[in-house]
Structures are given as structure tokens and as C-alpha cells.
Amino acid sequence: MTLWAPLGFLALFFLYPLAAILGESFQRAGGTPFAPFFDLLADPYYLDRIGFTFWQATLSTILTLAVGLPSAYAFARHNFLAKTLLRSLITVPFVMPPIVMALGFVALLGPQGALNALLVGLFSLEEPPFHMMNTLAIILLAHVVYEYAIVVRLVSTFWSNLDPRLEASARVLGAGPWTAFYRVTLPLLMPAIGAAAALVFLFTFTSFGVVLILGGSSYATIDVSIYTLAMKLFRLPLAAALAIVQIALTFLVMLVYARLQEATATRIELAPQAATPPGLPRRRGYLLLGGVSLAVFIVVSPLLALVVRSLFPATGEAGLSLAGFSAISSNERNAFFFVSPLMAIRNSLTFALLTTLISLPLGTAAAYILARSRGWWRSPVDALLMLPLGTSSVTLGLGFLLGFDQPPFDLRATWVIIVLAHSLVAYPFVLRSVLSTLRAMDPSLREAARTLGATPLAVFRLVELPLIWRGLLVGATFAFAVSIGEFGASLILVRPEYTTMPLAIFRYLGQPGGQNLTEALAMTTLLMVVTAAGFLIIERLRPRGTAEF
């Protein structure tokens, strides 16, 4: 049966690489089984990395909730000027590839960043006053900016679906506004807040690109350590053991998230359509609008700085310059690169297209299995289908590196391995967007069509396809955007001749000199524009009332 194809694909390209990691980590050395794990436990540096990863993810989650919840309240319960626009704007950073976000912070807060340049210019300073690079603060800031949208969108969607009459009833029954919120609204919101927190924790726990670029060597997370161990120190067994620890921990978080998400899904179904949120008294309205606008401005400022710095480079004469863009569009071979920047752009677009072609049917078939599955095998199959979402791309890259390094699966030197890895990273996004439209569809429509004489194939063509095509298109766009921005797995798997845009940016950064930074920023801006265009398409097409993430 064709529906079983995704399971076969996952077994070969997901479970098998994981097994390869497991095999590597169980190696015996000097007669000791599980030697890599003992090495790991014996080394305080790596225990520190695990501890730091937890610590920064916890701090990031708390900070993101603190910043995001007031905005979620504003979006859920009030109407204000340009609400739809602001709501779209806050999501822009979230959909950006980590490399774009990292470069955005370099462009905003780096030694040659917009803020420092502005202060140096204004007060004629000798040297840049802000030293933010390689600090915990900039990592946390980047994470908050990155994940802010999750808290706002998840919680505000849920909140606006909560019947406002519940809080009104509490007030009528004698509760003050604060008690009504604390006793009625907050408990009802808890599943959504919990799901958002779990998701933020999961993403920041596996954060790679942002930490690698902004954190330097002193703030490495587990993912950064896996990368360093595997690619710089060539200690594959130790990298594999660390990856196993990471998988175990992320799956635990995934489990919590799945539980909480289930709770939000059922609750939202039960909630009636909310009444139009009230307008605000004037003074509080301006206050609210001001607060939300400020938050949105902070969230998009790294991206603004990116555009500004790529157009107004720090080096050379002051003023508008397209030097960075003309440098990356010239086809000459640069000494640092095996391929020209233009080739990197072409590679990225090709891989993204192929990734879309693979992950779209894969994700759709998997969504059908999940939507229809019943019986005892349901839970294990569901888990298998969703697992790639919780596996970090660095771990996935490591698995491919270990699993496909010898015949019959020697794919390491080919571009196929890149497309396969991207497809695995992208496919859960297709799965989720198609699944949400499938679940939103009334199952009796399918049955009604059957009783009216339509064969299963005709039902798909005439009833299901017209109702889920938006989900398919959203999924395809997601897959394209995810592939074009993919960084972690690519960094491990991509050979120089197949360099993609994110990798080219990373290589630029590794080279000293203002000109390299300018070119990196230009390339990043280009990547940002492509991703933003994809995001616009998604926002336009996303069916109303379907799941946010």
C-alpha cells in the first residue's frame, strides 16, 4: 500500500542513521563496552555543556514567556491599529533561518553593527561602546527575539477562542478582575502556555546556528559540541554518545509538548467562536499599542539592521553601496571558496526544489496515515512519523555521515545526501500543515460523497483535494523555505562543491576583513528576502483557524 511508503522512507533515512549513531556510541575501546559514554561522563567539559544547554534553554523560555504573554493578551482580547500587520511582522523572525537571525544580531550589535556605528558616529567615540558578541546575553536576546512569535501566536489564538463570557460570569459571581483572571482565565490558558513553553524550550535546547555564531567557544550547547567533536576534532564516538544523550532529552521534551498540544486541540474544539474583542479606552489603548509596537520593533530590528548594514557597509566611503551585492553576483572564483557565490545560490534553489518534491508527497501520505489511523499500532506509528521534528539537524547530519559512508549506501560524496537530509528536516512541516487541514475537514463529507456514488479516488479528487490544497501549498512553501535555510545538517554533510547559501555566509564570516562581512550580509539579506517571500505566501494561504505551528 502506497501509504506505507513514508514509513519505509523514515525507516531507511531516519531510523537507520539513528541506529548508526547508536552503534558508534556503543563502541568498545580497550575492552570496555560503551566506552564513549564513560569518556563523556568522565569529562567535566561535556557535562558542563549539557548543563549549560539546559540552563540557557530554561532562561530563554522564561524570558520569552515574560515578554510574549503581555503581547498575547493584547492580540487576543483587543482590537488596535494595524493589528493584522503587527501580527504578521512578529512572525517574520520566527520563520527566518538561524543563520539569518545570527547575522542580524551581528549587523545590529556586532563591533561594526548598526548600534555601535550609530553611537560612534553620534558621539565621535574612539571605539565601539558595546561588546555583546560571545556573551550569554546576546544568545538569550536572540532566542527571545526568535521564539517570541511562538508564545504570542499560540497563546493569543487559544486565548481569543476562550469564551469571554466565562470571565464575565466570574465577575458577576463576585470575582475582581485579577481574581477572575487568576481563577478562570489562567487555568484555562495553561495548556496553551505550557505547549508554547515546551516548544520554546525544545527549539532553544537544540539551538545550533545562533549559538555557534554568536556564542563563540565559551558558550557551546550540546549541538555545537557535537559539531565540534565530529567535524573539528574527529572524535566521532564521543560525538555519537553526546548525540544519543541529546536525542533522549529532546524526545522527553517532545513527549511533554505532544501531551500539552493535545489538550489545547481538544479545548479549542469545545470553545465557541469568541465575540469581537472590545476596543480600548483611549489612554490604555495608546499604552497597549505603544507596548506592542515596541516589542514588534525590537523583534524585527535585527532584520532591519541586516538590510541597513548590507546597503550601507562600514568599510569604504560612507553612503549607499551595492558593493556587497555586486561582489556576490560576480562569477569570479574567490580564493576562499571552491564555488562562486552565484553557484551557492543556484545550489540552494535546486536543493530546495528537490526537497519540496520529495517531502510534499511524503508529508501528505504521512498526514493521511495519522488522520486515519486507528487501533493498537496507532501510537507507535504516530510517534515514528513525528519524531524527526524533535531531532536536531546536527544529529541528523551526524547520523547520515555515520550511516551512509560505505557501500551499498555510500552517499557522502553526492548531492543526494543533502536533499535527503533536507527532506527529513522539512517533511514534518508538510505533515503538520496538511494534517491540520485534513483534521479540520468534516469526515462525513468523505462519507457523503461515497454514498452519492464516488469511488475513493473520486472522493480525493473532487472533495478532499479542493479542501486541502491550501494546506498542501503551505506545506510545499514551508519545505522550500526550510531547505533553503537549513544549516546544521548541511554544515556536516555538504562538500565544498555543493555549497549552499547558509554555508557560504558562514564561510564569509570565518574570514577576516570588512569586505567579507559586507558580502556575508548581502548574501544573508538575499536569503532573508527569499524566506520572507515564502512566508508571505504561507500567510496568504493559511486556512483560518488551523494550527499555528
Place this chain on the structure above:
Amino acid sequence: MALLEIVGATKRYGSTLALDDLSLSVERGELLVLLGPSGCGKSTLLRLIAGLEKADAGTVTFQGEPLAGVPPERRAFGLMFQDLALFPHLSVHENIAFGLRRRRLPGAAINRRVGELLGLVNMPGYGARQVHQLSGGERQRVALARSLAPSPRLLMLDEPMGALDWTLREELYTEVRRILKTVEVASLYVTHDHNEAFAVADRIAVMQAGRIVQSGSAEEVLRAPASEFIARFLGYRNIFRGHANAQRDAWETEIGSLPYPAIHAPEAALLVPEQAVSLEPRGEGPTLRVEGKLREKVLRSWYYRLQVAVGRGDLFFLAPRQTADSLEVGTHLTLYIDVTAVQTLPADDGQQRKNRQA
């Protein structure tokens, strides 16, 4: 030979038994109403007949031809869903034409038939509308037209009024009956509302826990409910547990001793129809006098519904306005029960004994 014949249908979902060795038949042109509380297996039965579910055991035959293994699209049965399931991406015209197009009819014939159906459900000229522009009642008519369009051999309606409010329901179900009778299609109509069932049905089959527990015309079922459960489900409220007292030759109940009907079992449920209770004696026939205290009176247009505490129980009955207007709650009353109208029903927790009272 019956048109549709179901024998021994059994369907289990996990540990719950949705259909329990159920047998039922529908005659040509008959409008059979399946009446039962929610969760009794009515919808499962329809889905089984439509081919959307497989039975664990039992057979479904249509005109003597077994239906096992025939997919829903080949059965030529119509099914109208409780939530109507109109295709949101298609116009009214295209919704009704959906089943006709599957039969590959020529375009002109389809247009003619859709026009015919729109006329039948009193919505001429609505073809170009979108589903979301329709009111609840209009949607319900379109759904009916859609399921009738391909001239199904059997039409099933699963709580077709479920989505409508009460006033609209009453207006529409009489019209649905008119339409079904006009096209002379054999129909299986599912509801949990006994008033709707009485208004629509040629014949009623009462369903309880996956079985048909009684079937007959509306009058038959109402006159002689086969069990305490059915009586309560049909709206009877004066039902009392009776213990046979051989010395006094009477049933001992919460509202006192009832000498009728004759004792035939150690225990039974006694049904006192509301019309058998009155405030004045009604001439001939044996009458039982009981004393009670008015507990509640509710005005319903031209009559009152009175609730009177008698013994340890309550008796409900109707009284004309002019008699009951002046009565105040707490008043002491004398009631007269026409004991010939009292019936015994098998008690629910007892075995299913066949002792329907004549």
C-alpha cells in the same frame, strides 16, 4: 420479501457493543423511524447499511441480494448526515448534482433533475448560492435534495433535524414526510425525539442498547409500551414500582395500593397514563380515589400540568384551566384514577418477560 433485511447484526467498538444481534426489515415505500436515546446504536446501524462500517456478525440483504463487500458508492443508497455534510467548496447546484455526475448523466439531464429537486424542496432559483449563504433550514433542504437526486433505492436520514432549533424542526419534519411520501422512497429515519417520530413515521422501531426492543405504528407503541424504559422514553412520567400483595390482591406502590390490573408476577412497573387521572370522578367504570397535596402547577396554554404528592410518590396529570386556576400549591386534593387504564410493564431490572397488558 422485505426490501431491506438485516439479520443478527452485531458491531463492537472496543469493549462497547454498538449493535447486539439486531434484526430489522424495511418494506417497499415504507417510512420507518428508528427511535432511541443517543448512544443506542442508531447511527451505527445506518452506517452499516450504507457500507461505511463492517459488521462483526450478521447479514444485510437488499431485495434478497447480500450486501457484504459492496462498497458504499455501489449500493445506491442515500444517507443524509446529522451535520448535513454539504460540500463547502461547491454551490447548491453542484452539491445536488454531485451524485448525478457520478452516474455520468448528460449535462442537460443533470440540470433538469437539479431544477426538479430544488422545486420539490421549495427552493427554486437557489442553485447558484454558496452553502455558507444558506440558513439552517435551507441547508437541511439542500441536503435532502442532494440525497434524493440520484433516486436512491433506500434513503437513510440520521437525525436530520439535529442542527435545527425547535420551532423550525416542527415545521420541517412534516414537510420532510410530505417529500418522502411524494417520491415514494423507502426510508429509514433516525431520531431521539418521540414527537418527531410520531409525526413522521409509518412505523416506529424503538432501539435500546443495540437492539430493537419494540416496533409498530405510532399508536401501537404509544398505547402499549413494551417496557418501563420505552414508556419513560416516550414521555410517560407516572410509572411506579409495584410489589404484589397476595392477601389484599393488590399492587403495593409509592402512591398506595392499586387493585388493578390483576396480579400476575411478584413485581412489575405500573404505568398510570396522565389521561387516567382527574380531579372529578368520571362516571362509569371502577375508579380509585386517592388523596394528595398539590406540589406544583405549570401553565401550558389552555391547561395546567399538575404535580400532586400522593403517598411517597408524585402523580402528574393535566387539568383544564377553569378547574385548576384557583388551586394553590399546598392545597389538599382528591384525585380519581381510572384503574382500567393502568398497565403493568416488565420492570427494567427484571428479565425481559413478555407480559404486556392488554
